Structure formats: structure tokens, C-alpha cells
Amino acid sequence: MGFLDRWRQDKTDRDSSRDAESSVEREPGEGVFAGHVFDALRIDPVVIGEPIGGSVLVVEKRVPNGPILVMTSGASRLPTQSGEQVELAVEVIDGQQGAARVALSIVCDDIARNRRVPPVGVPWRNDQPFLNGTRISAILATPSRWGAPFDEVRSADGALRGHVRTLRLLTDAEAATASAIGWDALVEKAGTVDAFLDVTREDVVDNPGLPGNAPVFVTKLHAEHPPRWVTFTGGSLESVTGRESQDFMDDAANHEIWSVESFLARFPQVAGFVREAKPGQTALFTDASGAYTIEED
DSSP states (O other): OOHHHHHHHHHHHHHHHHHTTOSOOOOTTSHHHHHHHHHGGGOOOEEOSSOBTTTBEEEEEEOTTSOEEEEEESGGGSOOTTOOOEEEEEEEOTTOHHHHHHHHHHHHHHHHHHOOOOOBTOOEEOSSOSSTTSOEEEEEEEOOTTOHHHHEEEOTTOOEEEEEEEEEEEEHHHHHHHHHHOHHHHHHHHSSGGGGSOTTOOOSSOOOOSOTTSEEEEEGGGGTSOOSEEEEOSSOEEEEOSOOOHHHHHOGGGEEEEEHHHHHHHOGGGHHHHHHOOTTOEEEOOSSSSOOEEEOO
16 A cells, blocks of 8 residues: 555544544544645645655645645654644745755754754754755745645644644845844745745845844944954844953943944944854954954854
């Protein structure tokens, strides 16, 4: 019996059990989640490749006049600290199913290792593209284009058991924009959600950089000396001149908070780094030319 036949048989068995009002209920993540993935969009799934980690199936659904939808079946069985159960989905164009599988593998591995589900609306950003030959370096969990019937996994009695999280594969500029204005506003700027399907695309939007009122944590030596090391934390900047001693740094009175706008007005040579920086990066400046090198950890 093939996989699809086994899945259909499993669904028939579940329906028969419900009709008979069986007192034996399957665990969430077994019948309920598998059935939801099978039934999603009323399109039969096709298994692609080997299971992720030996247990999480990867299936494909071809949406008529729409994207290729690649989903997990079994991610909901991975234990999480919150107890939340999720299956995962990625939308791509035909021929890029392998890219979708890479993203699903990354997130499944994170769930398994850290026992956490991907937070909705908060991009995971890597410092380098994780798909060879592309600019894709970020993953963002969002609601789907199909709404609650696809996103919510419910049992026969209507109880909410978990969710399907749609993973968007983004460039760093797109992820930075999503962090600043949210996924819905990013889609509005792009014009259509389909703009994010092709993983070989260029940036759909420009990197917005930090807003002008974002904080910059500096030492008082910046009144006399330019920045030498500037770190982007993800929501703020930290800057030192390289002339601070440890005793100087330990004294809270020697620190100030500027805005990005005032910091760049005083030190315009840092603007290029601020536009392009990824969270966690530190730039070394040796002169006022604007040239910098990224310091490795």
C-alpha cells in the first residue's frame, strides 16, 4: 500500500471512529494533524524526499493557478516547552521545492533542539544566505493567504489543537522591513504576496535601516573622538571609540544615549554600515572614509 493509500485509509479509520463515537481518542499530532495536512485546500499531497530527521514527512500540494505548497506532516509531534503544536508550510514556484525543504529542515531542527515554535511576525535572520546562489537569508512565520481554515488545526468537536505556520523565505532587506513595519505592510509595499515566491529574486524592497529615533549607546568620549567599533544589536547601535578603559566603561556616568539621526549627523561615515548591518555584526572603522570591516566573533 502506497503512502497516499495509507493516509486515505487512516483518514477513513478516523472518520469511522468518530461515527461510532469511539471513546479512544488519538493524540494531537497523530490523526488530527495528519488529517488536517491531508485535507488542506482539498488537494491530495505527494510525498517528496526522505523524512526530515527520519520522522517528519515532507509533502507537496500543487495549487491550481497558485504556488507550490510544501508542508510538513509530523512536525507537530516534536515536543515544545510551551506545549504548542505546529505543522509548517512554505510557498515556492515550481522547481524550488528543494529550497522549501531546506527552510522546513532549519525550522524543524530548531524546534527539536530548542523546543520552541517559530514566533509569528519575528524574522529569523542569518548573517549569510542559507540557499546557495540566492539572497535568501531569513525566515518569517506568518499567517497563510488562506486564513483560519488552513492555519488552524481543529479536532472534530471544533477544539483548537494547533496551527500551520507558513514560513516566508526573505532577503535580509525584506526581513529588516518586516521587522520595522510588519508582514502585512511588507506585502503591501511589494504589491502582492506572490512577489516572495521565487527564491532567486532580488530584494523586493530596499533595506530600511534603523529608524532615526532608534537608540545609539555611546560613551562620552564620542564628544572628542570618532567611533572605532559599532555594533548593530537588531534594534539599536552600540559604539565605542577604542580609547575607553575598563574602569571608564564600568562607570555608568560615562555613557549616553543618542538617536541614530544625531549619531549619523555627527559621524556620517557610519551610515553605510547602518544601512547594511545585520543583527549581531560589529564594524571596525579605522578612518573617516566610511570604509569598514566586519569583525568576526
